[in-house]
Amino acid sequence: MGEVNAIELKGVTKRFGEVVANDNINMTLRKGEILSILGENGSGKTTLMNMLSGIYFPDEGQIFVNGEQVTIRSPKDAFSLGIGMIHQHFKLINILTAAENIILGLEGAPILKMDEVRKQVNDLTERYGFDLNPDQKIYDMSVSEKQTVEIMKVLYRGAEILILDEPTAVLTPQETEKLFAVLRNMRAAGKSIIIITHKLNEVLEISDRVAVLRKGTYVDTVETKDATVDSLTEMMVGEKVTLDIERTEPVSPKKRIEVRGVTVKNTEGVTVLKDASFTANSNEILGIAGIAGSGQKELLESIAGLQVMEHGEVLYFSPEGVTEKLSEKKPEEIRSLGVTLSFVPEDRLGMGLVGSMDLTDNMMLRSYKEGKSVFADRKQPRDLAEEIVEKLEVVTPGVDTPVSRLSGGNVQKILVGREIASQPNVLMVAYPVRGLDINSSYTIYNLLNEQKNKGVAVICVGEDLDVLLELCDKIMVLSAGEVVGIEDARTTTKEKLGLMMTGGHKGGKKHE
Amino acid sequence: MTLIFTFIQKAIGQGIAILFGATGEIITEKSGNLNLGVPGIMYMGGIAGLMGAFFYENSTENPIPIVGMIIAIICCLLASALGGLLYSFLTITLRVNQNVVGLSLTTFGTGFGNFFGGSISKLAGGVGQISVMTTASAFQAKIPGLSKIPVIGDLLFSYGFLTYIAIIISLCATFFITKTRAGLNLRAVGEDPATADAAGINVSKYKYIATVVGTSIAGLGGLYFVMEYLGGTWSNNGFGDRGWLAVALVILALWNPTNAIWGSLVFGGLYILYIYMPGLTRATQELCKMLPYVVTIIVLIITSRRNKPENQSPGSLGNAYFREER
Numbered sequence: 001m002g003e004v005n006a007i008e009l010k011g012v013t014k015r016f017g018e019v020v021a022n023d024n025i026n027m028t029l030r031k032g033e034i035l036s037i038l039g040e041n042g043s044g045k046t047t048l049m050n051m052l053s054g055i056y057f058p059d060e061g062q063i064f065v066n067g068e069q070v071t072i073r074s075p076k077d078a079f080s081l082g083i084g085m086i087h088q089h090f091k092l093i094n095i096l097t098a099a100e101n102i103i104l105g106l107e108g109a110p111i112l113k114m115d116e117v118r119k120q121v122n123d124l125t126e127r128y129g130f131d132l133n134p135d136q137k138i139y140d141m142s143v144s145e146k147q148t149v150e151i152m153k154v155l156y157r158g159a160e161i162l163i164l165d166e167p168t169a170v171l172t173p174q175e176t177e178k179l180f181a182v183l184r185n186m187r188a189a190g191k192s193i194i195i196i197t198h199k200l201n202e203v204l205e206i207s208d209r210v211a212v213l214r215k216g217t218y219v220d221t222v223e224t225k226d227a228t229v230d231s232l233t234e235m236m237v238g239e240k241v242t243l244d245i246e247r248t249e250p251v252s253p254k255k256r257i258e259v260r261g262v263t264v265k266n267t268e269g270v271t272v273l274k275d276a277s278f279t280a281n282s283n284e285i286l287g288i289a290g291i292a293g294s295g296q297k298e299l300l301e302s303i304a305g306l307q308v309m310e311h312g313e314v315l316y317f318s319p320e321g322v323t324e325k326l327s328e329k330k331p332e333e334i335r336s337l338g339v340t341l342s343f344v345p346e347d348r349l350g351m352g353l354v355g356s357m358d359l360t361d362n363m364m365l366r367s368y369k370e371g372k373s374v375f376a377d378r379k380q381p382r383d384l385a386e387e388i389v390e391k392l393e394v395v396t397p398g399v400d401t402p403v404s405r406l407s408g409g410n411v412q413k414i415l416v417g418r419e420i421a422s423q424p425n426v427l428m429v430a431y432p433v434r435g436l437d438i439n440s441s442y443t444i445y446n447l448l449n450e451q452k453n454k455g456v457a458v459i460c461v462g463e464d465l466d467v468l469l470e471l472c473d474k475i476m477v478l479s480a481g482e483v484v485g486i487e488d489a490r491t492t493t494k495e496k497l498g499l500m501m502t503g504g505h506k507g508g509k510k511h512e
Numbered sequence: 513m514t515l516i517f518t519f520i521q522k523a524i525g526q527g528i529a530i531l532f533g534a535t536g537e538i539i540t541e542k543s544g545n546l547n548l549g550v551p552g553i554m555y556m557g558g559i560a561g562l563m564g565a566f567f568y569e570n571s572t573e574n575p576i577p578i579v580g581m582i583i584a585i586i587c588c589l590l591a592s593a594l595g596g597l598l599y600s601f602l603t604i605t606l607r608v609n610q611n612v613v614g615l616s617l618t619t620f621g622t623g624f625g626n627f628f629g630g631s632i633s634k635l636a637g638g639v640g641q642i643s644v645m646t647t648a649s650a651f652q653a654k655i656p657g658l659s660k661i662p663v664i665g666d667l668l669f670s671y672g673f674l675t676y677i678a679i680i681i682s683l684c685a686t687f688f689i690t691k692t693r694a695g696l697n698l699r700a701v702g703e704d705p706a707t708a709d710a711a712g713i714n715v716s717k718y719k720y721i722a723t724v725v726g727t728s729i730a731g732l733g734g735l736y737f738v739m740e741y742l743g744g745t746w747s748n749n750g751f752g753d754r755g756w757l758a759v760a761l762v763i764l765a766l767w768n769p770t771n772a773i774w775g776s777l778v779f780g781g782l783y784i785l786y787i788y789m790p791g792l793t794r795a796t797q798e799l800c801k802m803l804p805y806v807v808t809i810i811v812l813i814i815t816s817r818r819n820k821p822e823n824q825s826p827g828s829l830g831n832a833y834f835r836e837e838r
Contacts, residue, residue, distance in 0.1 A: 076712060091707040093700045095822040103693075104700050105711030111692050139821050 004067035006031045006161050006192035007052065007083075012061030014047055021047040025061070025218045027211050029161070034183060034193045036203040036224075038236055039213035040291075040465075040498075045196045048213070049163050052194075053085035054078040065161075084154030085163040088170075090146050092138045098149045099134035102156050124155055128185045131178070144175040151182070162186065163194045168202055169293065180206050198236075198291055200229050200502045214238050229499070237465060237498040245445050245470040248453060253281035255317050256426055256457035257303060257326075257339075262312030264298040264481075273298045274481045275312070280426070282319070285448060285458040287472030287489060289465060290501055295481035296461045300428050303459075304341040305331040319425060319455070338425035342415050342432070352415050355404030359385040359396065362403055363418055388417035392443060409440040416444060420451060427451050430461040445471055465494050477501055517667055519781070519788050524671065525741060527780025529554070529751075531678045532733030533758025534765060534772040535685050540596075540726030541762060542689060543719045544702035545603060546830040548614025550730050551755020552621020553595045557731025558738040559625040560591030562746055565647035565739075566632050580647030584735060592731020595621060596724040604719045607832035618755070625734075629746040648744025651736075672740040674732065681729060685769035698722055702826035705833040715833055733758065757783065760808040766815060766823045779804045 007029040014022040022044045029035050039045045050056045052063065054075040062069050065081050072078050078085070092101050099117045121134040132148050141149070147167060154162055164183075168176045183193055183206060197203060203210055203224070210227055212219040212235040219235050257280040264273035273295040280286045288296055301307040303314050305326060314326040316337060326334050342352060353362050363381035385399040392413040396406055403411055416432055429448065433441040448471065452458050462468045468475050469489055477484040477500040484500045533550050540547045547553075564587030569575040599617055602608045636642040651672045658669040689695040700708040701718045709715050737751055738744065757779050764779070765771035786792055786800035815823050 075710065091710045093703045093707055094827070095703055096696070096699065100696055104696065105708070105713045106693075108693060110694065112696060137822070 003031060005029060005064070006066065007194075008064040008067075009048075010062045010064070012048070012051065012058045012063065014044075014051060014056060014058050020216050022051075022058075023216045025213075027218060027221065029192050029194055030209075031192050032187060032190050033208040034187055034195060034206055035221075036207035036210045037194060037196045037213060038198060038200075038203055038210055038232060040198065040215075040236060040463075043213040043236075044216040045213055046165055049085060049165060049194065049196060052078065052083055052163060054083075079157055079159070082158060082160035083163065084157060084159030084161070086147070086150045086154060086165065086167060088165045090150055092146055092149060094139040095137065097135050097137055098132055098141075098145075098152070101138060101149055102134075102153050106157070120156070121152060124152060127189070128155070128182050130182055143170045144172075144178070147171070147179070155186075160190075161192045161194070163196070165196045166198075167195065168197060168199060176202070198502055200232055203227075203232065204229070212236055230495075233495055233498045233502065236502075237494045243466055243470045245442075245467070246449060247470060247473075248449065250281070250283045250452070250473050253283045254319075255279050256282045257459075258315040258317070259299075259303065260313050260315070262299070262302050262314065262327075263310040264295070264302060264307050265310055266298075271310075272481050273302070276478075276481075276483045277312075278476055278483060278486060280457045280459050282425070282455050282457045283452060284473045285452050285460055285471060287468040287475040288459065288461040288478060289468055289475055289497055290478035292463070294478040294501075296430060296478060298481075299478070300341055300430055300459070300461065302327075303334075303426075303428065304339065305329055305334040306341075316426070335422075338423070339428075340419045340422055340424040340426070341428040342419040342430070353403050353411065356402050358402050359389070359399040359414060362414065363388075366418060366422060384418075384421055385414075388414060388421065392417050392447075413440065413443065416447060420447060424451075424456060426457045426459070428459045428461075431463060432460065433467070434463070441467075465497055469494065469497075515788070517663070519784075520667060520777075521670065522784055522787075523777055523781035524675065525780070526754075526783050527776035527778075528671075528675050528678045529733040529737040529741065529754050530758045530761055530779050531682060531772055531776035532736060533730045533755060534761035534776065535678070535682045535769045536726040536728070536730030536733070537759060537762045538726075538765065538767055538769050538772065539685055539689075539698075539729065540723045541767060541829055542698050542702045542826055543722035544705060544826055544828045544831065544833070545600070545719055545723050546610050546614065547596070547599055547617075547723060547726065548611060548759065549595065549599050549617025549621065550614075550727070550758055551751075551753070552618035552624070553592050553727045553730050554734035554737075554755045554758070555621045555625030555751055556595050556734065557588040557592040558734030558751065559628045559746070560731075561585065561588035561735040562642075562644065562738050562744070563587065563628060563632055565644040565744065566636070566642060569644050569646055575646045577646050577650035577653075580644065581650035584644075584647055584651075584739065585732075588731050588735040589728050592734070593724050593728045595731070596727030597720075599727070600720045600723045603832060604716055604723075607834070610830050610832070622749070625751070626748045629748055633746060642746055644739075644744040648739050651739035652743065672736075674736045674740055678732075678736070679773055682769040682773050685729075689769070699826070702828060704827055706835075709833075709835060719833075730758065754783075757804055760805060763825075764808050764811050766811075767825065778807065782807065 005028045009025055009027045012022060012025045025048060037045050047056060051058050052072065054072045054077050057073060063072060070081055099114060099121050102121060103117055118134045125132045130148050132145065132152065138146060167179060171179060187193060195206065207224050209221055209223055210232065211221040214236060260277050262273060262276045263271060266272045276299060290296055298307055302309055303326065309327060316324045316326045316339060318324065318337065324337060360378060360382045363385045364376060367381055368376045382399060388394060389396060389399060394410045394413050396410060403414065412432060416429060419427060432444045448458050448460060460472060472489045474486055475489045475492065475497065476486045477497060479501055487497065533554055537547060537550050561584035565580045565584040568580050568583045595617060599613055602613045603610045633642050651674060653672060655669045659665045689699065697708065697713045698718055701713060701715050705715045734751065738746065742750065761772055761775050761779055764775045782803040785803065786797040789800060792800060
């Protein structure tokens with residue numbers, strides 16, 4: 001057609017240390033279209049978009065906006081090019097009104113003319129079909145209203161290109177419909193829109209074209225009308241990669257944990273875990289697959305006693321044959337039964353380790369109550385720290401070094417190592433290899449396998465399907481807080497799991 | 513009847529120093545800086561103004577009241593702004609704990625005031641009491657004409673100009689905070705600096721300016737006390753705990769300078785109530801002096817129960833701001 005593209009990326013690469021987050025990406029956004037960017041967790045969608053919005057700077061490659069090569073160094077640069085990004089985490093001031101948030105930080109007359117702003121905001125809401133009261137305070141708003149304010153902020157600054165990072169993740173189906181109606185209005189008004197998502201049904205519903213990323217590389221862009229749930233899933237998960245993780249056959253597995261109908265609501269009253277039921281056996285690794293935020297954290301925390309459950313119960317069958325009801329116990333009692341949880345959050349330090357304390361002190365977090373003396377015993381934790389450092393090849397100047405000074409991989413080894421040292425009967429790990437290099441990852445895989453062979457029931461939440469397929473004996477799939485199914489890791493396929501994760505197999509059900 | 517009028521008059525006299533301190537502290541706290549150094553800053557402002565006036569009056573044969581007044585105000589503003597700058601540098605640039613810096617500044621400021629107060633008293637010779645009568649007369653001058661109206665004149669127009677300035681500053685501060693673009697940005701900085709930063713607001717700049725302006729205003733409270741209330745004299749620790757009352761008034765006023773105006777009247781009244789209450793013993797007097805703090809606690813309880821976020825302290829009050837390292 002000869003028309004210039006709104007955005008064109010040529011050979012864009014971004015590395016974080018050794019990890020290549022985006023590798024030689026070529027992609028275009030046409031004017032006046034809605035482009036979906038589809039990919040699993042960690043496929044580099046958000047990193048790519050952050051380069052467009054000025055949060056990251058690409059290591060290689062060129063970015064063209066409206067046909068001209070540009071350099072985007074800061075969010076301000078992005079704004080002046082008419083690019084506005086709506087992040088997953090809202091940046092709003094709670095005590096201010098919607099209108100005040102919209103004009104925050106803008107240049108203009110020293111004395112505010114809120115009437116004028118209100119009128120402009122109302123004009124915009126009318127034009128695109130939003131539902132927004134400019135005088136409402138943010139703290140009085142629902143998540144979807146807050147999102148509307150974020151979108152308005154971008155529109156008010158005159159953005160022509162909008163990037164939405166998983167906008168539907170926090171919305172109810174009705175709110176999603178509303179958002180989509182607004183997006184269509186914006187497209188009709190000539191705006192170009194990129195929407196990052198991993199919900200296939202939404203991709204098919206809203207977008208004109210779909211660009212697929214897989215593990216940091218660009219796969220292809222297809223017209224939505226030519227795509228199906230199956231073809232997209234295939235592009236998204238790709239070929240199976242063989243990892244050669246040693247996996248032994250489970251030796252006489254016995255039921256260890258039984259979860260019955262557990263339902264959890266988050267602080268906003270949204271159900272994040274719906275009627276989850278499953279069993280975990282000794283001598284087995286149970287993998288839990290699912291898109292981030294599908295209820296993995298809540299599930300593990302329910303077992304560890306850290307979550308308030310709406311209903312449901314958790315039973316524990318000890319090796320000695322005693323049945324305990326974990327859902328009625330305190331976290332401390334559950335730990336003493338040998339049920340441990342090590343959760344590696346995105347920032348790695350948030351849970352379980354105290355960054356400013358040294359290795360020995362972090363070991364003591366688990367053991368300070370032992371012994372009769374009023375003084376805590378420092379010798380045993382110190383020995384344990386030294387043992388972990390040696391056995392897991394932790395790179396550290398010594399056990400007196402604050403944990404926050406160590407690299408991510410070493411921190412994770414300490415976290416997992418400490419949990420294993422308590423000789424658990426049930427070991428729950430979440431994202432144990434998050435951000436680790438290959439060698440450290442294998443150390444952790446071997447540790448988990450070792451535990452499994454010792455008769456421990458291992459539950460492992462992971463992001464990488466290839467790893468789960470080779471490491472686990474069974475894989476349970478969570479989608480939007482529901483247990484979709486439990487598959488045998490030896491016979492199932494990546495495509496099948498991918499489809500279960502994205503809810504693609506029941507496309508219509510979620511939306512009507 | 514006249515007793516009540518006198519009481520109100522005295523209450524206003526007590527309240528104005530507190531009002532200056534509270535208005536300044538509100539502006540500072542709106543930027544997220546909890547400056548507990550305000551009591552010290554008020555000592556520093558007071559003594560600096562007094563010293564300026566003292567050296568001016570001693571250097572000329574016939575000191576002119578208005579010149580002494582201007583010198584006193586400039587010295588007061590300089591000293592208190594410097595105190596604010598020191599606080600800002602430590603807490604904003606070096607990110608030292610705000611409570612520690614604030615409390616040390618109070619200790620320092622009080623000592624600073626007493627040290628120089630004692631020193632110039634010695635310079636003045638005699639019985640160790642200094643007096644800058646000429647300058648003080650400019651501060652104490654009443655509005656001609658209006659103050660002669662019976663009753664109303666006494667009640668409303670019998671004060672020095674700083675009293676009216678205190679009220680005007682408070683009203684202006686409210687207007688600034690609620691109605692101007694810079695005020696909006698300032699509220700955003702105190703509430704959530706990360707969000708303000710993302711919106712392109714220079715967080716450090718706002719914190720610095722708000723803190724320095726805040727301490728300058730608070731310093732005027734000290735000057736008011738020395739010049740108008742004490743009539744240009746100094747007595748060690750004479751300012752007492754009025755600085756802490758100013759900090760308490762910030763809470764009573766729900767971080768709104770206009771509320772601080774009537775709040776200061778309440779505090780001023782409660783502060784001297786024991787003089788006007790008949791039949792108090794020495795012990796019950798002390799109990800009576802606690803009333804301002806009791807009122808603050810009650811207001812705190814009521815407002816926290818009403819739970820309206822905009823009436824609470826700024827969201828990031830007391831926290832240093834680190835831009836997240838990516």
